[in-house]
Amino acid sequence: MKNFLISGLLLILATASAYAGGYRVAAQGQRALAMGHAGVGVVNSAETAFFNPSGLVYLEDKFTVSAGITGVFSNVKWQNTSTGQFAETQQDPGTPFYFHAAYKVTEWMSLGLSVSTPFGSSVEWEQDWAGSHLVNDIELAAIFIQPLVSLKLSEHFSIGGGPIFVTGNVNFNRNANRTLTDEQGNRSNITIDDSGVTNTGWSASFMFTPVEELRIGFNYRSEILLNAEGGEATFANFPNSTLTPQNGTTAFDATLPLPAELTMGFAYQPNENWLFAFDYQRAFWDVYNSLDIDFADPNVPTSINPRNYKNASTYRFGAQYKATDNLMLRVGYYFDESPVQEGFFAPETPRNDGNGYTAGLSFQVSEKFAIDASFLYLRFKEVDASYDSYVENGQSVPFRGTYKSNALLPGIGVTYKL
Amino acid sequence: MKNYIKYLPLLALGLMGCEPEFDSGIEENEVYTQGEADFSTYVAVGNSLTAGFADNALYIQGQQNSYPNILAGQFELVGGGEFSQPLMADNLGGLLLNGNPILDAEGNNRFQNRLVLSSNEGNPVGPQPLAGDPQTEITNTLEGPFNNMGVPGAKSFHLLAPGYGNVAGVSTGQANPYFVRFASSPETTILADATAQSPSFFSLWIGNNDILGFATSGGTGIDQTGNIDPLTYASNDISDPNVFAGAYSQLIEGLTASASGGVVYNIPDVTDIPFFTTVPTSPLDPTDPTFAAQIPTLNMVYGAINQVFLALQQPNRVIEFSTDAASAVVIEDESLTDLSAQIEGALAPNPQFIQLVQSFGLPAAAAPQVAAVLGDTYGQARQAQPEDLILLTSSSVIGNIDTNRVASLVAQGFPQEVAGQFSAQGITLPLADQFVLTTNEISLIDNARASYNATIQGLAQANNLAFVDVDGLLQTVSQGVSFPGGIITSDFVTGGGFSLDGVHLTPRGYALVANETLRAINRTYGSDLPEVNLGDYGTITLSDDVN
Numbered sequence: 004m005k006n007f008l009i010s011g012l013l014l015i016l017a018t019a020s021a022y023a024g025g026y027r028v029a030a031q032g033q034r035a036l037a038m039g040h041a042g043v044g045v046v047n048s049a050e051t052a053f054f055n056p057s058g059l060v061y062l063e064d065k066f067t068v069s070a071g072i073t074g075v076f077s078n079v080k081w082q083n084t085s086t087g088q089f090a091e092t093q094q095d096p097g098t099p100f101y102f103h104a105a106y107k108v109t110e111w112m113s114l115g116l117s118v119s120t121p122f123g124s125s126v127e128w129e130q131d132w133a134g135s136h137l138v139n140d141i142e143l144a145a146i147f148i149q150p151l152v153s154l155k156l157s158e159h160f161s162i163g164g165g166p167i168f169v170t171g172n173v174n175f176n177r178n179a180n181r182t183l184t185d186e187q188g189n190r191s192n193i194t195i196d197d198s199g200v201t202n203t204g205w206s207a208s209f210m211f212t213p214v215e216e217l218r219i220g221f222n223y224r225s226e227i228l229l230n231a232e233g234g235e236a237t238f239a240n241f242p243n244s245t246l247t248p249q250n251g252t253t254a255f256d257a258t259l260p261l262p263a264e265l266t267m268g269f270a271y272q273p274n275e276n277w278l279f280a281f282d283y284q285r286a287f288w289d290v291y292n293s294l295d296i297d298f299a300d301p302n303v304p305t306s307i308n309p310r311n312y313k314n315a316s317t318y319r320f321g322a323q324y325k326a327t328d329n330l331m332l333r334v335g336y337y338f339d340e341s342p343v344q345e346g347f348f349a350p351e352t353p354r355n356d357g358n359g360y361t362a363g364l365s366f367q368v369s370e371k372f373a374i375d376a377s378f379l380y381l382r383f384k385e386v387d388a389s390y391d392s393y394v395e396n397g398q399s400v401p402f403r404g405t406y407k408s409n410a411l412l413p414g415i416g417v418t419y420k421l
Numbered sequence: 422m423k424n425y426i427k428y429l430p431l432l433a434l435g436l437m438g439c440e441p442e443f444d445s446g447i448e449e450n451e452v453y454t455q456g457e458a459d460f461s462t463y464v465a466v467g468n469s470l471t472a473g474f475a476d477n478a479l480y481i482q483g484q485q486n487s488y489p490n491i492l493a494g495q496f497e498l499v500g501g502g503e504f505s506q507p508l509m510a511d512n513l514g515g516l517l518l519n520g521n522p523i524l525d526a527e528g529n530n531r532f533q534n535r536l537v538l539s540s541n542e543g544n545p546v547g548p549q550p551l552a553g554d555p556q557t558e559i560t561n562t563l564e565g566p567f568n569n570m571g572v573p574g575a576k577s578f579h580l581l582a583p584g585y586g587n588v589a590g591v592s593t594g595q596a597n598p599y600f601v602r603f604a605s606s607p608e609t610t611i612l613a614d615a616t617a618q619s620p621s622f623f624s625l626w627i628g629n630n631d632i633l634g635f636a637t638s639g640g641t642g643i644d645q646t647g648n649i650d651p652l653t654y655a656s657n658d659i660s661d662p663n664v665f666a667g668a669y670s671q672l673i674e675g676l677t678a679s680a681s682g683g684v685v686y687n688i689p690d691v692t693d694i695p696f697f698t699t700v701p702t703s704p705l706d707p708t709d710p711t712f713a714a715q716i717p718t719l720n721m722v723y724g725a726i727n728q729v730f731l732a733l734q735q736p737n738r739v740i741e742f743s744t745d746a747a748s749a750v751v752i753e754d755e756s757l758t759d760l761s762a763q764i765e766g767a768l769a770p771n772p773q774f775i776q777l778v779q780s781f782g783l784p785a786a787a788a789p790q791v792a793a794v795l796g797d798t799y800g801q802a803r804q805a806q807p808e809d810l811i812l813l814t815s816s817s818v819i820g821n822i823d824t825n826r827v828a829s830l831v832a833q834g835f836p837q838e839v840a841g842q843f844s845a846q847g848i849t850l851p852l853a854d855q856f857v858l859t860t861n862e863i864s865l866i867d868n869a870r871a872s873y874n875a876t877i878q879g880l881a882q883a884n885n886l887a888f889v890d891v892d893g894l895l896q897t898v899s900q901g902v903s904f905p906g907g908i909i910t911s912d913f914v915t916g917g918g919f920s921l922d923g924v925h926l927t928p929r930g931y932a933l934v935a936n937e938t939l940r941a942i943n944r945t946y947g948s949d950l951p952e953v954n955l956g957d958y959g960t961i962t963l964s965d966d967v968n
Contacts, residue, residue, distance in 0.1 A: 078440045082447045087498045087951040089447045091440075133957065181906070182929075182959035186537070186551060186966055187512050188482035244963035245540045385444060395906040400956060407441040 026124035026143060026352060027262075027286065029317075029337075029359075030073040030099045033375035033416040037363025038321020039335025040379075041282040043220035044210070044270035048418045049103035052117040052151055054266075055220040057163030057208040059105045059113040059153035064420040066107070071375060071416020072100040079126070079353050079408040083133065088404075090132040093140075097125050101416075105153075115151035115165075120144060122171075122261050126351055131190050134402050135178040137390060138351035139192065145171035145229065145261060149206065164207035171229045172198035173259060175351070179238075180395060183247065189240040191247070195255055195296060197234030202227050204261075219269045226263035226290055232256050236298055254299035260290040262312075268319070275325065280335075282319040288312035288342035309392040310349070312342040321361070329367035333377070336360055346401075348388030353406050355386040363414075371420050379412040453498045456948030459681040460496035463504060464568050464620035465489030466580065466611065466676065467627050467686075470934075471571025472599070473506075475920035475927060476548075476961070478514025478535035479573055479599065483920075486928030486958060489569050489624060491935035495950045496622070506569040507603035515555030516598050518591060523559075523598060532598065536921035537964040538914060548914070548921035549967040560588055563603040570615045572600045576630045576660060577668040577873075578651040580611040594656065612675050619679040624938070625672060626686035626891075628873045631660035632866045636691050637924065639812055639855040640862030646869065659865060662872035669873075673880050682946055684887035684938055687874040691866060693895040695913040696813045696923035697858065702805040703747040704819060705848065712820075712848075716742045719848065725774050726799055729767045733760065738803050749804040750811065750819060750847035753854050756861045761800030768792035781839050794830065794843070802851040808860045813913065813923045815856035819847040826850055887938070887945035894937050902933065906956040909933060917960045928958040 032050030035042035042054030049069040051058040075097030082089035101119040108114055127140040146169065153163035179191040204227035211219040236255040241247045268282035291312040297305045321335035339357040348355070363377030389403040445451045465471050465487075472479055473487025484490065484506050493504030516523055516532035525531045534555060536548040572579070574597055579585050586604025590596030605614050615623070634657045635642045642657025651664050676683060691697045707713045723740040730738040738757070742748045768774045769792035778788045805811060811819075823844045830840035843849045858866070874892065881888040898918045899911040909930065910916035913923055918930040926934065936952040943949055 076439075080441055080443065080446075082443060083954075084445075084447065084452050085951055086954045087447055087453065087495055088954070133954070181956050184482070184959060184962065186962060186964050188485070242537075242962060242964045243966050244538075245543045245965065246538075246545065246963045383441075395956070398906050400906040405443060407443050409439070409441045411439060 026122050028075070028097075028099045028121060028123050030075070030379075030412060030414060031101045031119045031121055032069060032103070033071045033073075033363060033377040033414045034069075034333065034365060034418075035321070036073070036379060036412075036414060037333035037335060037361050037375075037377035038280055038323060039282075039319040039337040039359065039361050041268060041280040041319035041321040041335060041337070043208075043222050043266045043268040043282045044218040045220075045278070045280050046210075046218065046270075049105045049115070050101075052103040052105055052115040052149075053101065053119055053121075055163070055208045055210055055222045056115060056117075056151040056165065056206065057153050057161045057210045057222075058218070058220065059115045059151065059163060060107070060111065060155040060161050061210070061212075062105050062107065062113065064107070066105070066421035068102070068104045068419045069375070069416060070100075070102045071414055072098055073377075073412050073414035074098060075410060075412050077408065077410035079406060081134070081350065081353070081404045081406050083404040085403075086133075088133040090129055090134070093127040093129070097123070099123060111155040113153040115153060117147070117149045117151060119147050121147055124352060126353070128350065131178065134350045134404075135190065135192075136181045137177060137349055137393060137402055139176045139178065141173075141175045141351045143171065143173040143175075143259065145169050159212050160209065162207070162209045164205065167204040167206060167224070167227065169202050169204065169227050169229065169261070171200045171259075173200070173229075173231060173234075179241070179248075181400075183241070185240045185242045191241045192239055194237045194239070195231075195234055195257065196237070197231040200229045200231050200234075202229060216272050217269060220267065222266045224264045226287065227261040229259045229261060230256070231259070236296070238303075248300070248303050253303065256297045257295060259294070262290050263287040277325075278323040280319075280321040280323075282317075284317040284319065285314060286317070286342065287314050289314050291342070308349070309347065311344055311347045313344050315340040315342040331365040333363045333365075334361065346389060346391040348386075348406070349390045350402070353408060355383050355388065355406065357381050357383045365418070373418040375416040375418055377414045377416075379410075379414075381410040381412065383408045447498060450498065450500070453951065454949055455499035456943070456946040457682065458942065458946040458948055459621040460499060460501035462502055462568075462618060462621045463489070463493055463496055463623070464615050464618050464676075465492075465571060465624045466615050466672065467571045467625060468575045468630055469571065469573035469925060470629065471624070471626050472569065472573050473571070473931065474573045475922070475925045476514075476535040476537070477533065477550075477920075477922035477925075479509055480512045480514035480535050481508050482512050483514075483535070483928070484508055484569075486931055487569060487571065488931040488935040488938065489571065491932055491953055492624070492938055493568065495935075495939060495953065499948065499950065504568045505566070507563050507565070507567045510556040510558070510561075511553075513551055513553045513555045515557065517555060517558045518588070518598065519560060520558065523591065535962075537962045537967065538921060539965050539967045540963065545914070551962075551964060552966045552968050557602070559591070559598040559601045561602070565603055565605055566614065566618045567603055568618070570611055572597055572611055574599065574630060575611065575627065576634075576651075577627050577665045577672075578660065580627060581668055581671055583608050583610055585611065612672060616675050616678065620676065621679065621681050623676045623680050623683040624685070625676060625683065627672065628665060628669070628688045628877065631665055631873065632688065632691075632869050633924070635659045635862075636858060636866055637696060637812070639853075639857050640859065640865070641855050644865045644869070659869045662869055662876070665869075665873050666876040669876050670880060673884055673886075677884055677886075682886065682942075683884075684889060684942055684945075685877055685881045686889045686891050686934075687877045688870050689892045689895040690870070691810065691858070691863070693892075693899045693911060694924055695911050695916070695919050697810040698911065699813050699913040699923060700811040700816050700819070701747075702807055702809050702811055703749045704811075705742065705748040705750060707742075707744050707746070707748070713744070715848075716744055721777065722849075725768060725771070725777060726764060726795060729760070729764050732767065733763060735760070740799075740802070740804050749806070751802055751849075751851045752805050752809065752847070752857045752859070753851040754801055754803055754857075754859050754861075755854060756859060757801045757803060759800045761796040763796075764799060765792045765796030768795060781842075782836065783839065790833070794833070798843070798850065805857065806860065808863070810858040810863065811852070812856050812858065815847070815852060818856060819852065821846055823850055885945070887941040889934070889938050889941050891934065891937075894934065898930075898933070904955040909955070914961065921961050927960040929955055929960050932958040
């Protein structure tokens with residue numbers, strides 16, 4: 004069993020495949036993910052630490068741990084029928100993971116720890132593709148580490164939350180413009196790279212249990228600004244001319260916001276065999292107005308990249324069925340509204356509204372140990388979109404095309420109880 | 422349970438193959454149609470413009486942006502095959518023969534590295550050859566066949582000339598080093614190597630060099646109209662229109678034998694090409710203090726000569742510099758009646774002229790000698806008219822002292838200073854023939870071009886070929902063609918359409934030709950090939966890696 008598991012995990016880690024989409028990655032618990040990633044009203048494992056920390060105190064076990072990893076297999080294709088150009092993203096691994104733990108200190112207080120990667124993105128287009136003046140490749144990842152406390156104020160009401168420590172890194176490469184090359188014909192490009200960017204935030208939640216069958220949850224996770232200060236920008240393949248920036252490195256400052264997220268919903272358990280969950284989520288993406296990259300070299304102008312994201316909602320539905328004493332089956336669906344507005348569809352986050360179809364199961368290997376598996380198929384409609392804020396010679400030069408993308412996310416995890 | 426889990430790795434593998442599909446995918450050939458044409462084997466025949474020549478050289482980046490290569494990229498969307506080109510060894514562009522540069526009669530390297538725009542502290546300086554040792558050795562024959570049969574320098578009849586790719590003929594000028602590189606045999610012809618590929622579609626753009634050698638040399642060659650033996654032509658001559666027509670129909674006949682279709686291009690007007698239009702006819706600016714200070718003396722000397730012109734009823738020969746407007750350069754015009762003897766004869770005994778000679782610090786006895794020099798210098802001189810074309814090559818010459826002339830005058834006994842004063846090119850020394858296309862020379866070019874273009878259009882119609890009016894296209898460019906992100910004009914260096922040699926196009930200019938071609942093909946063959954995005958194609962290269 005262990006061998007199968009390990010070989011499965013290693014394969015997912017090693018397999019070249021792509022992660023794409025916006026940079027919020029909903030894969031913070033296989034049990035929830037199998038139910039449309041709904042979980043603000045669900046109390047069934049340490050996953051609750053992420054979805055609604057106030058629910059931890061309702062876990063029956065003294066100590067419980069959930070950990071898992073998801074393989075993100077994403078494909079984005081682009082084409083422009085007015086020019087005949089087409090491109091697709093490379094297959095690169097994306098592997099969000101999570102580790103959640105809960106410890107029951109007293110009947111009315113639990114402590115928890117949640118480590119997860121709710122934000123991240125990896126998009127790699129073919130080098131020098133038609134949109135290379137906007138992005139060749141981008142990789143960003145943020146790890147959230149959150150100590151938690153959960154307090155039961157009454158049989159019907161609990162609260163929870165804690166500080167969030169974030170460490171992030173970003174690597175972003177694109178060409179200087181649509182045509183500039185060095186003397187050998189290599190396209191001039193700029194890479195910005197920074198790692199170990201830290202900041203803090205917080206989350207707060209409550210859970211209301213009016214009757215035993217129904218739990219109503221509310222969770223708020225604060226906005227966190229990842230301020231890359233003194234990161235390294237590398238200018239490469241610029242020609243040797245005093246009319247262009249020089250090759251080499253300079254420092255840069257940039258801010259990437261991780262938006263606040265509000266989730267409310269409920270879980271309804273009519274009997275021992277069935278559980279239904281619904282989450283409504285609002286992500287406050289309007290904080291992401293523009294990606295401005297300020298270079299230390301005074302000869303290089305600040306790169307202004309309007310994003311103009313809007314707040315966006317997600318609707319999550321899930322159901323769980325207890326098939327046997329040691330087998331739980333789950334299914335779910337979610338509708339994910341894109342924060343990207345018309346005319347701001349940048350190929351670095353080529354994301355339009357998505358429909359997520361999920362399924363999964365938990366198998367109780369022993370009384371203490373269960374295996375959780377989930378599968379998500381994320382489908383995006385074919386969309387004609389453009390990014391209109393790229394400017395050359397003072398003129399807007401829209402980057403247009405048709406995008407079609409999907410993503411498949413198989414995930415595996417374990418739940419351990421003491 | 423174990424049974425299920427062991428399939429997970431397989432599932433992961435399976436996911437990789439699960440790609441999104443467009444309703445109509447370009448990559449799946451679901452969007453465009455080829456119409457009546459078959460683009461599976463496209464062969465391009467022509468000269469430097471077909472080869473992708475730019476910035477006074479053929480180099481890899483230019484070749485990759487040749488209009489045939491751009492076209493082939495679009496043809497690929499409707500079943501076009503691989504398009505191979507005889508790529509140079511580097512992005513420098515210079516040529517070597519047995520490890521040495523190929524020299525012209527004056528000992529200059531005929532095939533230098535490409536031009537780049539150099540700069541100094543953030544300001545552009547000018548086009549200069551890119552530094553570096555070129556690696557393209559023409560005796561390293563490339564293994565063909567090549568879809569791009571464009572050979573820089575080729576004239577119409579060269580495409581039919583056996584031995585044009587024979588290395589033995591390079592030094593005598595009978596062979597072309599660019600064709601030597603990829604000719605299938607020393608005795609083959611360009612047409613034979615093209616037709617051997619049984620093209621299903623072809624392009625032919627030829628005839629530019631049948632007039633351009635004459636034009637860029639300032640008309641130093643001969644108009645060979647009436648001489649139907651091209652073997653007797655020099656490189657700067659204008660080809661006889663019948664020679665052109667004969668060669669062109671042979672080419673069309675050969676290329677249409679296997680092809681489902683093709684596209685032909687006409688020859689543009691030199692007045693739409695920056696090499697001929699960048700330097701104005703009146704560049705001598707009185708607001709330049711150095712020049713302004715010379716104007717009184719100049720007008721005094723020319724005044725003496727003008728009296729002779731007026732006495733001979735030749736008022737159009739009068740040379741005068743204005744103090745409040747830019748004046749035209751003084752040029753040599755071979756077509757003018759030579760008045761050397763009259764000038765010399767009138768000036769030598771003239772008492773006022775003797776005074777003038779003395780004012781230069783020369784003895785009165787020197788007057789006849791000075792008169793002889795002036796007669797010799799201005800016998801066929803006049804100021805440029807707006808219709809004349811002053812060539813780009815003159816820009817580094819106008820106003821500069823011709824040191825050979827100074828040496829010659831000093832040898833004749835003139836003091837150094839006076840010799841210098843009579844050697845300022847375009848001012849006191851008429852601009853030599855090689856720097857100017859006079860109206861006369863322009864009309865020779867126009868006559869030949871009109872005839873070539875009539876031949877091209879007639880054969881295009883007779884053979885139902887797509888026809889690209891490059892002449893009309895470049896007229897439009899001279900007015901400016903806008904695209905998202907800019908405007909393409911014919912302005913030298915800054916216009917974006919022409920490369921730094923002022924004659925050949927930039928990648929963006931070639932893309933414009935490719936788009937015009939695609940429209941012509943779509944019209945003629947009912948295909949619906951898409952046009953390329955002009956803003957994706959570059960213009961000139963900036964670099965300070967110059968010598």
